[in-house]
Amino acid sequence: MANYTLQINNKNYRVDVEEDTPLLWVLRDNLGLVGTKYGCGIAQCGACTVHLNGAAVRSCVLPVSAIGTKKITTIEGLSANGEHPVQKAWSELDVPQCGYCQAGQMMTASAFLSKNPKPSSEQIEEAMNGNICRCGTYHRIREAVALAATKRK
């Protein structure tokens, strides 16, 4: 066990966990930030996607000891009340079905749009291809990413 200070959603959290603990389980078990989901544990489905210094990463394979002072953003920190352009687009297009994968989808989308604010449809597909949606809401996800791009300031 070791102590870590994590900067998550602009707040500092102190946790005492084993150093190989994936960030996903620190968020869920230790900090009650359960918006980040477990889907596969091997970085295949994208349900656990969070931002590390703004880049999308898979928290299920990211050991807490590798984070250091990097800033973490989870779905809870994307915005407090659903005001982020990606969240607004998701809501406007009524994207979720079961909803379980959608936090990961939105975290991938928001990191992508901050690097590529005016993406083509092909670029959106490339960026989102790592996130699985078992319900098959891919059409709406694709539309929502494009819509979110128009909402960003």
Place this chain on the structure above:
Amino acid sequence: MSAKSTRRDFIKASAMAGGGFLLSFRWNDALAARLTGSAPGEVAFNSYLSISPDNVITILSPNPEVGQNIKTSFPMIVAEELDADWKNVKVVQANLDTQKFNRQATAGSGAMQHSWDRLRKAGATARLMLMEAAAKRWNVSSAMLTTENGFVWHKESGRKLNYGALAIEAATLPVPTEVKFKDKKDYKLIGKPIHNVDNAEMITGKPLYGLDIYREGMLLAMIERPPFGTKIKSADVAAAKAMPGIVEVVVFKDKVAVLGKSTWQVTKARKLLKVEYEPDGAVESTTDHDRLMKQLLDKTDVKPLRKDGDVDAVFKTAAKVITREYQAPFLSHACMEPMNFFAHVRNDGVELIGPAQLPEDTRKNVAKLLGVDIEKVTLEMTRMGGGFGRRQRSDYSMEAAELSSLLKAPVKVMWTREDDMRGGQYRPAMLYRFQAALDADGNWIGYRMRGVGVNSGNSTRPDHFPAGAVPNFLVDSIDHKSPVTTSPWRAPSENFLGFAEQSFFDEIATAANRDPIEYRLAYLDKAKKSPVGAVKYDIDRMKGVIELVAEKAGWGKNKKVFQGFSAYFSHGSYIAQVAEIEMQNGHPVLLKMVAAVDCGVVVNLSGAYQQVKGGIIDGLGHALYGEVTLKDGVPDQKNFDTYRLIRMKEIPDVEVYFVDSAINPTGLGEPALPPAAAALANAFFKATGKRLYNQPFMQEETMKGVKFG
């Protein structure tokens, strides 16, 4: 249309604690029995909506939500007949309550068919009582009153009152025995794209799912389960138990559970378990199943499920006999949220929380397992990260209850993705043989079909088309009992049968030198004009979707693409699909799917579109890539790296058209899936001249080297 309360109906209005109007229903009528096919007197439904004096209308949604959008569409129906302002409606997920509700189940696309009239009656009855209360207040006849958007109006005097202001008085009035339902043309909510009531929670990451449950003192449990057909020979748990954070290791029912304070500590400790297994019955591999199913195809003296005419005779004299076989592998349900459940077994009762498609079964099974009075078991339903039939089983919830009982602590059982794929329940593996007899003029005179499955139950649908249209007809089914556990998987049996039937039909049309749509319509007309035996599908509705899809897809008009057609009836609904493939640099690319749907009245247009689009994507994805194979009772696929699900880059565009229908809603969670793979395979044949017979398609010889999508 009107609904009359029968003698056994019981509708009770009462004042809410703290003021307001609470209307509860207990219906036990013949109509319900007919709709569900259950015995008369068995069905008792109890819905409940409340209106507070400050005009908040709360509607409980009793059914489990797996993403089929029932939590939004059920309350819409109540609100429609109530003439409520949707903005003032608060939707709350009900817990399991067998006293108040009936059929709190997500299975068989049956919820809407079961509850449509009950929900309408709930809203319409409350509306009448609110009008009556206003009539008394204003001393006018209720016939002079109208309702709109949460208000009762007396147009003549320009007076209006919102429902909240009338709620307390309404609660004191007698309950009307007869209510009128709205005409479809007057709907303000039904048929509109109403957004999911949980969107705000979902997009901000609020706890909604079973896995999100955390409680004080809760232990996390992971369980090592035996390969199919084996039992534990020895278990050395010492090393695991000695790991930090581990509270207990329990061997029970040929399983080993590791319980601890954190998911990661339990994950690591579990790897140190040393468990040896020995056979306990048949230890089977996919090669065994392949051989067994093939043998069963030739079994004689099988009792037919349907037999019309003289099949043996007509096959002896036929000018042409076409025989084809189609094979399906096991599939994982692969719900994005793996199986999990929370249980707290205390002396005074049992608390269950988690994802369950059949919560009533879950409660019953847990009560039986623990030997406790069922009344002492409560069950809170969480939103589910997918279900697809897997969560109709109670195995995982019973594990949680058993461990909580043993440890005397609250326990959350969590299955990893690997557990889900390896120790779970599967879509049964199936093999079908179809035979068609044609006469010298190309008339289809004989049909013989056999379904064989591994724990599939009856893998056929003996009354499906061409039943009624082909005069000599025989369907039978054989089930191989295996230790490999199976369970319903979105559109059970039909998820593959739809492909097999519709691919075979395409071959018959091709062999008869006829256009498949023209040929289908001709045989549907035949079934209508001179049916042989019972016709248990609606020929007009079937023709309706076929004609609509042909029009919308421009069937046969676009010469640049290769089109494939299929049409299917399941769960009360009719769906026809056309797939369009284009050859690009020698590779077939699936560009588009067009679907025409008759599901009766569309309740929520947004949810309905997504059920169809998602069903098609699901059907295509599993047909192309999905497969679970076994070696000595152990599945070869363990996670999404080897069990491939369809991804965004692989999806075609999907166009969906609904038939404008006024008949009561029929199923929509499942029916779009079965025809999808056939439309694809039939288009693939047009494009390449090659037929696909076995899933997953990407493993087929003809697909080698083909880059799809």
